[in-house]
Amino acid sequence: MNNWREMVIGASFIALVGLMLFPGVSFANESPHAKEILKQTCGTCHRMEGKPDPHPNLKGPDLSWSDGRFRLEDSCWQSRKKTAKAPDEFLVRTNPIPETPEMIQAGKILFLKTAKPASCAVCHGENGDGKSKMGTASVPPPRDFTCHSMMKDIPDGQLFWILKNGSHGTPMISFSGLPDVETWQLIHYIRTLAR
Secondary structure (H helix, E strand, C coil), X not given: CHHHXXXXXXXXXXXXXXXXXXXXXXXXXXXXXXXXXXXXXXXXXXXXXXXXXXXXXXXXXXXXXXXXXXXXXXXXXXXXXXXXXXXXXXXXXXXXXXXCHHHHHHHHHHHHHHCCCCCCHHHHCCCCCCCCHHHHCCCCCCCCCCCHHHHCCCCHHHHHHHHHHXXXXXXXXXXXXXXXXXXXXHHHHHHHHCC
């Protein structure tokens, strides 16, 4: 069984290298049929057009269908198998604070400097991309808040719940002492990083 898996991974790798070396290859009029075949074979390891991570131990680059073929995307999407889903009563929450320049600025100050027990930038980096000295040593790495394809699907209530409770199994600590209004300001600022 292990040899079979290695053969499949090897064949997939060779096919992917071939597609990368010959980017002009397309499937012309058979696009829907080709797309379905590739989804079935490549979807084991690759995310297809923003779908959830298909396999917990493998992560190939994202693929999107365009002009009769799949193209590699420069993906910033991060798998988060360990991140708990917020309870339903949180998931339906939307940010009750108006999104004004003043609220975003207040969130930015919290993110970069004043949030307690530590500023968000310590792990998530000054730019919110997860690239900081602390972040490089973290497993899993901190979320990249600049990744629009990932952040657009995370509800405000999920972000609020994670900020208040932390994320067990990851280095994300709880900010339970942060007042609700500051938590929502922080979420407004985090949302601007992915625009």
